Amino acid sequence: MTEGDIADLFAGLGPVSVRRLFGGKGIYFNGVIFAIEIRGELMLKADAETAADFEAAGCTQWTYVGKRHGNEVAMPYWTVPESAIDDPDEMTIWARKAYEAGLRSEK
Secondary structure (H helix, E strand, O other): OOOOHHHHHOOOOOEEEEEEEEEEEEEEEOEEEEEEEEOEEEEEOOOOOHHHHHHHHHOOEEEEEOOOOOOOOEEEEEEEEEHHHHHHHHHHHHHHHHHHHHHHHHO
């Protein structure tokens, strides 16, 4: 996904910036990270207030197996709801949820 594609996808939220992160891309709005692209997959930030919304929409949380102890580690990023990819209005709703989770995580 190019930076232009990312900007178009989140146009309803406002101007976003993209920076390299974890071998992928961090996507920021007003200096707050709210999404990432890693291994070609776009993921939105969630927290205790919004994770249930992502789960109810059929999204999956990013997890990986830690090298040190072999435990599964859950990250605060979830896949984008399928229906939001082709619907700019719906994507804006999910992007706002992710941005608000990002704001809460900075406190």
